[in-house]
Amino acid sequence: MSDAEGKEKHKNRTQHSEATNDTNNTNDTNSQAEPDSDTVTGDHHSKRASFKAMMGYAKPHRWAFAGIFCCSLLGISADLLQPYLVKIAIDDHLAVGQTSVSFLVQLAAIFLGLAVISFIFTYVQNNLLQHVGQSIVSRIRKDLFRHISKMSMSFFDRFHIGSLVTNVSSDTETISSFFTQVLLSLIRDGMMLVLIIFFMFQLDPVLASYSLIVLPVIAVVAALFRHRLRRAYQNARTRLSRLIAFTAENLSGMFLIQAFHQEEEQKKRFKEQNSLHLQANIAQARSNVIFNRTFDILGNAALVMMVWLGGRAVLGESLQVGVLYAFISYIRQFFQPINQITMQWNTFQSTTVSMDRIWNILSTKPEVHDPKPGSMSAMEPRQVMGQIDFNDVSFGYRADRPIIQNMNLHLYPGEMVGIVGTTGAGKSTLISLLNRFYDVNQGSIQIDGTDIRQLPQASLHRIVGLIQQEPFLFSGTIIDNVRMFREDITREQAMEACRFVGADAMIRRLPQGYDTRLSERGSGLSAGERQLISFARIVVFQPRVLILDEATANLDSHTEQLVQHALESVSQGRTTIVIAHRLSTVMHADRILVMEQGVIVEEGSHQELVALQGVYADLYQHAREAGQHSSKLG
Template sequence: MSKQTTNAAGQKTGDRQQQKKAFFEMLRYAKPHRKSLGWVVLFSFFAISAELLQPYIVKIVIDSGVLTGERGIELLWLLGGGFMVLAGLSLLFTYLQATRLQFIGQSIVAKLRKDLFQHIYTQSMSFFDKHSRGSLVTNESSDTETISQFFTQVLVSLIRDGLMLILIILLMFSLDVQLALYCMIVLPVIALIAALFRRYIRNAYRNSRTQLSRLIAFTAENLAGMGLIQAFHQEKEQINRFQKQNKLFLKANIREITGNVLFNRSFDMLGNLSVAFLVWIGGTAVLSQQIEFGVLYAFISYMRQFFQPINQLTQQWNTLQSTLVSMERLWLIFHQKPEVREAKQASDKKLRQLHKDGRIQFEGVSFSYDQKSLVLKDIHLDIRPGEMVGIVGTTGSGKSTLMNLLVRFYDPVKGTILLDGQPLKQIPLQTLHQYIGLVQQEPFLYGGTLIDNVRLFQQDISKERVIAACEAVGAGPMVQRLSQGYDSHLSQNGSGLAAGERQLISFARILLFEPKVLILDEATANMDSHSEWLIQQALEKVSVNRTTLVIAHRLSTIREADRILVMKDGEIAEEGNHQELLAKNGHYATLHHHSFKERARPTS
């Protein structure tokens, strides 16, 4: 029974049947290149034939009497000319074979990378909950590169070296059947060595790939949280943790290299012993005049060449094992189906016929992340068009989950969510996300110009419209401070901008794309009072004629809301406007008391 391991995504890998399915599914990418692969095989055959005919020509010359002086200098000229022609042909066809195969391999992997990236983008948020960023980066870069090496290195070795082995055996038998049969004794020994090392090397390469994925995942997550690490002086602890991961990867690599060296050196030793055995058997046959000396010379040459393709194939064994692991990992990713399924296209037409009012209804909605404990419990909610609703509650109360369900990052386990009377599951995701605008606590900014970050690279949106949106939300003074204004290049996540400035860009997006429903998820958390004031001013502008839901950490953000929902333990505990909730002297009043007490506390 094959050994199974768990990769960084928590997936079981190592099942032989699973690897076999993965291998043949990945090979389907080579199907459009069948004709080109046929040319590769033909070019390889000509190149190998030109190479293997060289010892045969020497054999003919030797046995024609050159050593005894029976033939003249013209035969040596013939020998030299023949060698030059064959060497030239070998070079030409090897070049044609290599360039054609490289083109095939790079084309296959380019399409594989595109399909993988596109497939990852179709996944639901639950997929990203289970797969770390480092693991997905490994899949997209390292795993696809390993598969590229299979098509550009392993495949050429299988074709070229496989053909060479077959042709060498045929030439040996054409020279002398009995001596060829003696040489074939090594084949069972080769098979035995391969069988002894196969499982060890396969497991070693699989373990090495798993440790590499974990190391990359750990590094990516640490870089993402560098601010927190430095703020809490966790550098030493994280370095120690990295060192532990690095040692595990080092140990796996050493085990991998050890197996590879032992495997290859075993074949080297076997090759030298085989040549020695052939010299003894063949030399005896020459002395007893059973075979000619030229035949023995050719056999020795072919025997040395016989182990050359075997060595080449064994040296590609590590790449093959890595390829099988990488193919299996990608196969597991490709077989992940999104939990949030796309609606039928017919519903999209129906949606366009609706009036975009912005009414939201939750009818008996319950949700669980782990299918065990409910995060939301039987939520009933009706939000009127154009209403501003504040949502507050302690951490884990379910307020962010409520919004995640509304934008269909997840689907409820029970109940229905309606948007303008239409169930969310019947609305195509692209249409839904055009209908709903989301501003998160940490807005994501791309590496690119400020204009492209606002219009999200949609070139049909003019620069003038972008500028108007930014000016409307109060981002104009911030843009003027940038060296190139609206054409300034921002680093990824806008590291050169303050939190409030990054949020203003998010609000400008909302104005530009004009969604009917606006969601603010802790958009003013961790901001200073001035930044919070800027966001409040921008909110007043972008919320006009929009249904607006504001998840707030600071209660001052939602004091003017039409209605406030107080979440507690996955349920709506209280509901009303600010004054009504204070008058109830319940959970909201307690949150309000603690919030303003905290803000009033003097700082040292």
């Protein structure tokens, strides 16, 4: 991976999938195979681990589940007593001529009481289950988002943004369906099935035994459909994830698509992705229909058999009419919970796929992690001097493609250092290592003599501040974006920071001033205005080391002057590293480093490097010629 690729990946991750550098990159990304999170290929042990992990979220709610069980038992018992009461009325009263009005009133009152009991406990049960299910899924979603936010940059190189969005939103909703639908079915329908069998054996053990013949057939059908349903659901989820990823990337890069007139090509690619998703959903629906209708046929066949056998018994006077009525009622209800459970089997298959996908994320450990307490170094940010040392550093995004090899570089407290070089030279990779977005393969990076791997990442990022070419602004007010939503930073402190970098006048011209709400990524502001706000953010958090990664690359000359003035103000008393294509940005730096293929080939002040007549002098000459050409065109 080149430095440009590494830099682009870093920007895409921190800016929530910004547009790629060119249309070909966008197309290539869309055509790649889905990452690890989209396709679950784990073994049986992995599936058991994912299911066990998800079930661990239910443990704090065990008393609520006990209440759900009790409510289900009472509600179902009230329902199932009704056919038995009809049997008693037919055989013990109507068949022998006891048809008094008082008996009918009593029977009606009992029926009404049972209906009320069933309604009350079913209502309580459903509300309890919804509360528990939504609480569990809310916690899973919170843990998943927190886990993703702790991942290293290499994680986002492997896992697609679209698939992660699907994990946090769609997959967690599927797990919610498990707790609110599948679990309810297992408790309620399973309990109903057991009680129905109990009542049927109480009525007639012979007919009840015939009814159970169908159970092995149901088990065989479920086993035959299990793998087919799982593959169908897994394929549908994967296609949905790819469709979301494609849509997200194209929306982010829409300006590029329109600039290069790629609308028709992207429509074609979207149609292909949408068609694949449609086919996967149709295959899934077809499997569901076949599965469910098979059980309908089995249920109807069993009912016909029971009516035939029971009818013969009644005609032979070996079975009472009330018993046959109650038995037919129970046999119809007997297949209702079985059918409900088998229908929920489809949801369960989808749930297991989602659980595997989420567990695949949660079980991934960050490659960059905080040091153990015993080896952790304490460093107070305000006491940091800003000495930076790269000691024999080597690094590559892939082991077989090193970008930086055996680099030794030393930056002194309060020094401003410019880094220039052609695309792919390793400039942004150097900065990613200093921010510890990645760990070095060899050597060490030290701040004031302390290896940054011995510092907690939160402390390191308070020490090192980064301003990028496209600063990311969140949806919210300007004041919140300056202080990053931290209430411990006062409004006055944030406003003072804006005044310090020269952004105050610009902000006060806005409709609501500092309370103006920004849309996503601050699209209502110009590039220069967004950059000034990012400078103010740096002033508020006061890092001791300041990094500007192409911070003026997309600015016009007037805005660049404003940003340069802000840079001069912000960099006072801080070790500052400036990466720039525009040499005018680094000409006044204390020292300029020229990089080629991960190696520092020249070093010195602007005058020294021009006098050297080397790589920097060529870059400077090209910049002057480009500037003169632009002036003539103007």
